[in-house]
Amino acid sequence: MATINFGGVLENVVTREEFPVQKAQEVLKNETVAVIGYGVQGPGQALNLRDNGINVIVGQRKGTGSWKKALADGWEEGKTLFELEDACKKATVVLNLLSDAGQIQAWDGMKNHLTKGKALYFSHGFGVTFHEKTGIVPPKDIDVVLVAPKGSGTSLRSMYLKGQGLNSSYAVFQNATGKAEERVLALGIAIGSGYLFETTFQKEVYSDLTGERGILMGAIAGVFEAQYNVLRQRGHTPSEAFNETVEELTQSLMPLVAENGMDWMFANCSTTAQRGALDWKGKFREATEPVLNELYDSVLSGKEAEIVIEANNKPDYRAKLEEELNLMKHSELWQTGLEVRKLRPKK
Numbered sequence: 003m004a005t006i007n008f009g010g011v012l013e014n015v016v017t018r019e020e021f022p023v024q025k026a027q028e029v030l031k032n033e034t035v036a037v038i039g040y041g042v043q044g045p046g047q048a049l050n051l052r053d054n055g056i057n058v059i060v061g062q063r064k065g066t067g068s069w070k071k072a073l074a075d076g077w078e079e080g081k082t083l084f085e086l087e088d089a090c091k092k093a094t095v096v097l098n099l100l101s102d103a104g105q106i107q108a109w110d111g112m113k114n115h116l117t118k119g120k121a122l123y124f125s126h127g128f129g130v131t132f133h134e135k136t137g138i139v140p141p142k143d144i145d146v147v148l149v150a151p152k153g154s155g156t157s158l159r160s161m162y163l164k165g166q167g168l169n170s171s172y173a174v175f176q177n178a179t180g181k182a183e184e185r186v187l188a189l190g191i192a193i194g195s196g197y198l199f200e201t202t203f204q205k206e207v208y209s210d211l212t213g214e215r216g217i218l219m220g221a222i223a224g225v226f227e228a229q230y231n232v233l234r235q236r237g238h239t240p241s242e243a244f245n246e247t248v249e250e251l252t253q254s255l256m257p258l259v260a261e262n263g264m265d266w267m268f269a270n271c272s273t274t275a276q277r278g279a280l281d282w283k284g285k286f287r288e289a290t291e292p293v294l295n296e297l298y299d300s301v302l303s304g305k306e307a308e309i310v311i312e313a314n315n316k317p318d319y320r321a322k323l324e325e326e327l328n329l330m331k332h333s334e335l336w337q338t339g340l341e342v343r344k345l346r347p348k349k
């Protein structure tokens with residue numbers, strides 16, 4: 003484990019250099035790893051594990067779209083693809099990658115198969131942290147661990163195929179066998195993480211729910227809409243409003259931030275832009291900090307978890323969600339985006 007100085011704060015980080023895939027293979031050589039759920043994280047983690055030479059099977063409800071996807075990805079019914087509970091029974095390590103709401107419904111059936119010495123793994127601290135709402139309380143004689151890739155399962159897979167790796171956080175909630183730590187690190191590396199940073203189940207879920215509702219998804223989608231609307235109301239064309247709000251950010255400026263930091267992006271913009279952006283940055287920070295605090299409180303109190311669980315329990319939830327996403331897709335802003343993306347020159 004390397005200790006890294008992050009701007010003056012020391013943290014433990016595990017990289018592929020000190021914990022190579024070969025070591026993960028060695029640690030997991032006698033394990034049967036079952037990936038339960040084949041939605042977004044399921045395929046990314048299962049395929050990376052398979053390509054890394056781990057003994058992996060998939061558990062999924064038969065007849066669903068995800069089951070068909072698993073078949074298309076080369077998992078074979080009765081050999082490497084099973085019903086949920088059959089896979090849990092065969093496994094020594096169970097990766098619970100059902101949707102957070104699905105985990106609640108499937109828990110009673112799954113927990114019977116979590117016998118002494120097995121390991122139960124999550125990619126979110128949700129179920130265990132909010133156990134009063136989810137009912138997910140693991141038996142005491144198993145290991146309970148977490149590896150949470152900090153990005154979509156789709157990226158986990160595509161980055162792995164390019165030889166890169168998404169970063170993931172990891173945590174041990176329960177160490178019944180004395181081997182939970184090496185098991186979780188081996189799993190973290192074998193699912194294709196670039197490096198692993200240490201956390202707890204609680205810290206993971208509080209930061210994750212805040213991040214996705216905040217800047218990663220909710221805030222950025224909201225601020226995009228606000229700026230696009232203002233530009234449109236002030237007489238700008240859709241393409242101008244879109245390019246000045248989204249396209250320039252994703253195509254030019256954020257890649258510069260990703261490459262070398264915010265000051266580097268600023269340094270590569272005009273002095274006119276730098277002056278104005280530095281002056282307005284504080285105003286945006288002050289306007290949004292109270293909203294982000296309100297959000298964090300709502301996460302901490304369990305209200306956000308409750309909203310998600312309740313929404314998912316409605317029978318028409320998927321259809322309603324689909325409708326909301328469709329509304330976004332068909333808005334002028336994102337229809338403009340569709341056309342703008344087509345205009346990007348191809349290699």
Ligand SMILES: NC(=O)C1=CN([C@@H]2O[C@H](COP(=O)(O)OP(=O)(O)OC[C@H]3O[C@@H](n4cnc5c(N)ncnc54)[C@H](O)[C@@H]3O)[C@@H](O)[C@H]2O)C=CC1
Pocket residue numbers: 039040041042043044062063066068098099100101102103104105107108125126128150151152153154155156
């Ligand atoms: N989507 C992502 O890329 C990320 C997800 N995570 C976490 O990973 C876990 C899995 O998330 P996703 O892959 O997004 O899940 P998902 O929403 O794609 O669903 C996964 C699977 O759960 C199954 N499922 C849903 N309800 C069920 C039920 N009642 N009974 C049995 N099966 C059911 C579905 O058939 C689907 O195959 C969650 O804990 C999530 O918070 C963490 C990081 C990123």
Ligand SMILES: CC(=O)[C@](C)(O)C(=O)O
Pocket residue numbers: 151152153154155210214218
């Ligand atoms: C992709 C990810 O890490 C998220 C946004 O937290 C999620 O999908 O839950």
Ligand SMILES: [Mg+2]
Pocket residue numbers: 151152153210214
């Ligand atoms: Mg996340």
Ligand SMILES: [Mg+2]
Pocket residue numbers: 210211214
């Ligand atoms: Mg999340």
